[in-house]
Amino acid sequence: MEDGEAVVISEVTAGYGRRTVLRGLSARLPRAGVTAVVGPNGSGKSTLLGVLAGTVRPSHGTVRLGVTGRPGYVVQRDAVSDALPITVRETVAMGRWASRGPWRRLTAHDRSIVEECMAALDVAALAGRRLSTLSGGQRQRVLLAQGLAQEPELLLLDEPATGLDVRAEQHIADVLDRAKVRGVTIVHVTHDLAAARRADHCLLLDGGLLVAEGPPGSVLAPSVLERAFAGLHHVLR
Numbered sequence: 001m002e003d004g005e006a007v008v009i010s011e012v013t014a015g016y017g018r019r020t021v022l023r024g025l026s027a028r029l030p031r032a033g034v035t036a037v038v039g040p041n042g043s044g045k046s047t048l049l050g051v052l053a054g055t056v057r058p059s060h061g062t063v064r065l066g067v068t069g070r071p072g073y074v075v076q077r078d079a080v081s082d083a084l085p086i087t088v089r090e091t092v093a094m095g096r097w098a099s100r101g102p103w104r105r106l107t108a109h110d111r112s113i114v115e116e117c118m119a120a121l122d123v124a125a126l127a128g129r130r131l132s133t134l135s136g137g138q139r140q141r142v143l144l145a146q147g148l149a150q151e152p153e154l155l156l157l158d159e160p161a162t163g164l165d166v167r168a169e170q171h172i173a174d175v176l177d178r179a180k181v182r183g184v185t186i187v188h189v190t191h192d193l194a195a196a197r198r199a200d201h202c203l204l205l206d207g208g209l210l211v212a213e214g215p216p217g218s219v220l221a222p223s224v225l226e227r228a229f230a231g232l233h234h235v236l237r
């Protein structure tokens with residue numbers, strides 16, 4: 001691993017049971033920067049995040065993480081049960097347990113981080129509400145606040161802005177910019193090509209293969225995107 005790199009993925013093959021999803025994927029992700037991961041539905045983006053988070057085990061290949069502590073992982077929205085009987089504040093506070101184990105007593109420092117993160121995502125007013133009583137977009141912002149509260153060196157975000165209104169979306173973009181300034185390495189799975197263009201680095205997946213890797217300007221060029229989203233030439237400009 002070289003200076004300036006936070007993650008090195010080498011020849012990773014991974015999937016679920018006998019279903020292979022990622023096939024021999026290699027990539028190097030910059031430290032203190034945003035890597036956008038784009039590609040069609042089912043191309044393996046969430047699986048790649050699962051591999052980085054350690055929840056999906058590669059059957060072949062290696063992932064080297066040049067960061068300490070567990071990655072923060074904000075899962076795709078439909079993967080979260082809405083039946084959890086916990087409040088917004090408790091949900092965000094769970095981010096503080098990540099490195100120290102569950103149900104520990106929070107220190108004053110922990111509590112102030114929880115309040116800060118709720119304020120940053122504009123959910124402080126919802127602090128006492130049950131997660132199950134929130135709208136989809138509100139819940140998504142709470143999950144992002146939880147990821148930030150963990151203060152991870154590596155933050156994995158699976159479509160964090162999906163279903164959010166334009167103001168919340170802008171809010172998230174600002175929060176990510178600030179995290180990046182603090183030196184956080186962010187992997188951002190998104191279908192928003194405009195957001196992907198603002199990233200520092202970009203991976204394009206299709207059918208579990210890495211179709212292109214590099215600066216967003218080249219990876220997201222219509223001629224390259226066309227290879228993954230065949231037939232959509234006219235809308236990719």
Ligand SMILES: Nc1ncnc2c1ncn2[C@@H]1O[C@H](COP(=O)(O)OP(=O)(O)OP(=O)(O)O)[C@@H](O)[C@H]1O
Nearest residue numbers: 016019021039040041042043044045046047048076
């Ligand atoms: N838990 C699972 N068990 C079995 N197969 C799965 C599981 N999760 C995903 N898959 C399969 O793996 C493939 C890649 O799925 P993945 O969720 O990584 O795609 P994605 O790029 O994140 O798609 P989307 O844009 O729809 O979120 C798909 O064919 C999917 O059906």
Ligand SMILES: [Mg+2]
Nearest residue numbers: 045046076158
């Ligand atoms: Mg996904």
